[in-house]
Amino acid sequence: MALSIIESCVNCWACEPICPSQAIFEARPHFIIDPKKCTECEGDHADPQCASICPIEGAILDALGEAVNAPGSLTGIPPHRMEAALAEIQAR
């Protein structure tokens, strides 16, 4: 059982110091979680810490490869509004 960080990570450092297992490392192009060390915070905290502070939706995946923070769950922007805005900007 381990979480993972994917390329949408913006390298903001928020997760690294709060991991109770020191499983998170600075790396390029983005931070990585050592799957051997990650415990998903079981026994330490109610919620996985990295996924609780990460500001980027979809940047952290659970053991099944699902986004812990779904689109719209952190910014409050409904995904269809975000898509419409992106399409509108691209059309300019």
Next chain:
Amino acid sequence: MEMKILGQEESAAKSGCAASSCGSNDDQLSHLPDHIREKVHNHPCYSEEAHHYFARMHVAVAPACNIQCHYCNRKYDCANESRPGVVSELLTPEQAIKKTLAVAAEIPQMTVLGIAGPGDPLANPERTFATFRALSEQAPDIKLCVSTNGLALPDCVDELAKHNIDHVTITINCVDPEVGAKIYPWIFWENRRIRGKKAAKILIERQQKGLEMLTERGILVKVNSVMIPGVNDEHLKEVSRIVKAKGAFLHNVMPLIAEAEHGTFYGIMGQRSPSSAELQALQDACAGDMNMMRHCRQCRADAVGLLGEDRGDEFTLDKIEEMNIDYSEAMKHRAEVHAKIEEELTRKNAEKAAAKQGTQFVSLSSLMPAKATRPVLMAVATSGGGMINQHFGHAREFLVYEASATGVRFIGHRKTDLYCSGNDTCGDGDSVLAQTIRALEGCEAVLCSKIGYEPWGMLEDAGIVPNGEHAMEPIEEAVAAVYREMLESGALDAPREEAKQATA
């Protein structure tokens, strides 16, 4: 090297006083006790007067954040952008220290080093305090300051006091969790992500506690607020009263910056920014309770230079890597430059005092009509020295003054490039001229040294009278003269809207 520094000194002296507001409005700080004025008189962000002479820099060492604000997008980084939270190059504390020493040596007018992001400095305590610790030892002639959302502030106050950080800015957008829930979607607190009103309540309590702890220790606190129309605009009057009562010395109400291309909640959801008139009205309403700051340029988290300018490009990592800085030598030169500036400021203040007693004050007031007439906003193009001395087309910003029966006062500044210097590749393709004219909304005249034929016509169509007749005259006197001309021509008899129709 020496030549270069001398050259910079010269150009700084030339840029001198962009707003002659530092003549008329520096009593912004005059009610403060002497020990506070002593601390802020050479801080470009806090003193209306100092910002024309002293420079500041921000180092981007603090990427992590512990809250989300609806006006911020953590993914964003565009070099064209100039606004808080935006930064191009994240620095380690070691790099930040080196960069600060390099800038301090090259730009001796730099007196203030701030850490403001791109995340929250106190959510990155190790990186932030490593930077402060080294700089307070190696460069004792640089003032240190920090901006924070306040969530971690109470835990950091003792550490802040240790490093001789006497200026802290807290962004306080609300004191009511109902309002806060519309601004902050979540906070990270005691190992959990907390949302909604509960989150806002915790954040507000922590901000207020931090404010009280800082003022108890004699650390200066400025409060920043983002004005969000329909969300916290009315509420900010109460915020202003409360933070003043708790000892904040300055309140800086800034307009929301929200565009869809920023990808922020407010930008995408179409939350509008306040108009210049709305911002001014709120600043005036808060001014009864609080010293208001009107010259904030909302700079980037890695800005370098005088307020409103950014020389960050001269100090990128690869460039500072090649610089060899002898800081003890630089400090001597810095002290000389600072002494010269102080000398000039003292001289200017003396001249101002003399002028007030002499004819200038009388002539200004005698220009003013006896009966009450409506106030008029005028925009001024200036490149410094308190004079009308800039071509309309060269102005990157305009200073706005209000003329009324009681005199002339500085209101604020309007940017013409609207936070973005990219041309065709970003933005909505509006012509720069059309944007400039929109930025001058509410002004009835624009005073500049010269102006081209095309903008002249467009300004007139927009109900703004271009005026190049006062080139090289002092700003306040010219504004007063134009006001008198308007009075004599009958332009002040009609309310603004009718006047506009009459000229159209």
